[in-house]
Amino acid sequence: MNEILKLLIAGIILINSSFAQLAVAPDRVTPKEFSIPATPVFDLMGVTPSQVNRTSDIKDFKVDWSFKSWKLNPNLAIQAQPVWEIFYNKKDLSKYQQASTFARRLASLDISIGTVQDESGDRRIGFAAKFNIIKQKDPLLAKEMYTGISERFAQEKNDLLNQISVLEKKLDTISDILEKPAIRIQIKSLEEQLLTQNSRRRDEINAKAKIFIEENWNASSLDAAVGKVNSYRTDSAGNLFKLRLNRSTGFATWLNGSLGLGKRWLLSGLIRSTWYDEQLNFTLRDINTLEETPQEAIARNKLFAIGLNFRYGNPVYTFFMEFLYEQKSFSTATEALSKVFTPLPGTEISGGTVKWSVVNPNNITFGGDWRVSRSVILNYGMRCVFDKKWKFTTFTPVATISCMMR
Numbered sequence: 001m002n003e004i005l006k007l008l009i010a011g012i013i014l015i016n017s018s019f020a021q022l023a024v025a026p027d028r029v030t031p032k033e034f035s036i037p038a039t040p041v042f043d044l045m046g047v048t049p050s051q052v053n054r055t056s057d058i059k060d061f062k063v064d065w066s067f068k069s070w071k072l073n074p075n076l077a078i079q080a081q082p083v084w085e086i087f088y089n090k091k092d093l094s095k096y097q098q099a100s101t102f103a104r105r106l107a108s109l110d111i112s113i114g115t116v117q118d119e120s121g122d123r124r125i126g127f128a129a130k131f132n133i134i135k136q137k138d139p140l141l142a143k144e145m146y147t148g149i150s151e152r153f154a155q156e157k158n159d160l161l162n163q164i165s166v167l168e169k170k171l172d173t174i175s176d177i178l179e180k181p182a183i184r185i186q187i188k189s190l191e192e193q194l195l196t197q198n199s200r201r202r203d204e205i206n207a208k209a210k211i212f213i214e215e216n217w218n219a220s221s222l223d224a225a226v227g228k229v230n231s232y233r234t235d236s237a238g239n240l241f242k243l244r245l246n247r248s249t250g251f252a253t254w255l256n257g258s259l260g261l262g263k264r265w266l267l268s269g270l271i272r273s274t275w276y277d278e279q280l281n282f283t284l285r286d287i288n289t290l291e292e293t294p295q296e297a298i299a300r301n302k303l304f305a306i307g308l309n310f311r312y313g314n315p316v317y318t319f320f321m322e323f324l325y326e327q328k329s330f331s332t333a334t335e336a337l338s339k340v341f342t343p344l345p346g347t348e349i350s351g352g353t354v355k356w357s358v359v360n361p362n363n364i365t366f367g368g369d370w371r372v373s374r375s376v377i378l379n380y381g382m383r384c385v386f387d388k389k390w391k392f393t394t395f396t397p398v399a400t401i402s403c404m405m406r
Contacts, residue, residue, distance in 0.1 A: 031139045031209040032059040034217050034315070036377040036402045039064040039077040040128035041114040044227040044252055047075065049367045049381025049398045052270040052309035052322045055221040055258045057108045057132050059084055059140070061405040066116055066398070077114025083107045093140055108132035122244055123234045128227030136260070137219040145208050153201045160194045210315075217315040218260035226253045246357035247303055250276030254305075268309040270324070275302050278330075280337050283353035287346050299336040302329040303359065319368040320381075326361050360393050362386040367398075375404040 037056040038048040066075040088096040109131040231248035232240040254272030278301040307324035330336035333356040367381025
């Protein structure tokens with residue numbers, strides 16, 4: 001485990017140093033997102049440190065890695081916004097800024113696909129689609145923050161080029177050779193200013209962007225999403241076999257919202273419904289011979305989840321505590337079986353043999369995140385699961401790394 005942790009930390013440092021070298025495109029004068037959220041398909045699978053995630057609208061491709069069992073399994077998800085990439089991802093943002101509210105909401109549509117290997121060795125594969133409904137602040141509309149930067153640096157560039165041109169002509173025509181070294185020094189100084197224009201412009205943009213993000217990192221928003229996950233039994237080679245019929249396989253819809261409280265707090269909420277086929281195992285007994293035979297049936301079930309997350313921090317790091325409650329539409333396996341199976345005359349269901357996949361309803365998680373750089377964030381959490389009588393059942397550490405592919 002220590003080697004895995006060292007590898008994880010080394011990967012973070014390598015990714016951070018790589019992304020730190022990236023410059024803001026000269027014609028793009030605004031940040032794209034306030035935070036780096038969890039990929040929706042990972043959110044649906046429950047493999048993120050926080051199950052009640054904060055909302056955010058990314059405008060780049062993103063990749064997530066999930067580490068739930070501290071094994072280097074290929075737990076990977078990718079996320080992108082096709083409408084934004086096709087119609088609005090230009091150096092000039094005027095098309096997006098002049099678009100209608102509906103069109104900008106449509107541009108927030110993102111698609112994600114992902115896969116994880118769970119604790120039982122099953123391979124889970126899923127996809128999700130999410131779009132923003134309400135957004136308190138949009139970084140791409142903050143035109144007033146960057147007004148005049150491009151014009152000022154363009155004017156400076158012209159002035160520097162004119163000065164260099166004048167000095168070069170003077171250097172060619174001057175008769176006193178003792179003055180030439182001083183003129184060459186002036187030309188070199190002006191050329192250095194010209195070469196540093198992009199970096200100085202970038203630094204000014206980043207400084208203003210930092211202020212803007214610090215003021216709005218916990219801006220309120222509301223997202224809606226749908227998703228589908230299938231879970232398959234696999235062999236040692238990773239071949240997919242029978243589909244699991246339990247809560248690991250299903251279709252879901254959910255609402256995820258965040259509300260900023262002051263400058264340091266963020267309250268997030270989640271409401272989600274998941275529809276899935278539930279496999280029920282039981283024993284059927286012959287009343288006359290008392291012979292028992294194992295049987296199975298499939299019931300259509302629904303899992304309802306609701307949760308709250310309290311987050312404290314700033315744009316660089318946050319800490320959170322959350323509670324998530326889950327409940328099936330059928331309270332017991334026997335109730336679910338009675339809806340889909342009727343014993344033949346002369347037979348009965350052996351009492352106490354009806355089994356299904358147990359869902360412990362109460363989840364409490366503590367954790368946080370650290371935004372390593374503008375493009376990389378490390379999320380971590382410790383999840384405690386309790387049954388309906390609040391008896392402690394499991395404790396699971398979860399960590400994810402999210403990278404914006406800028």
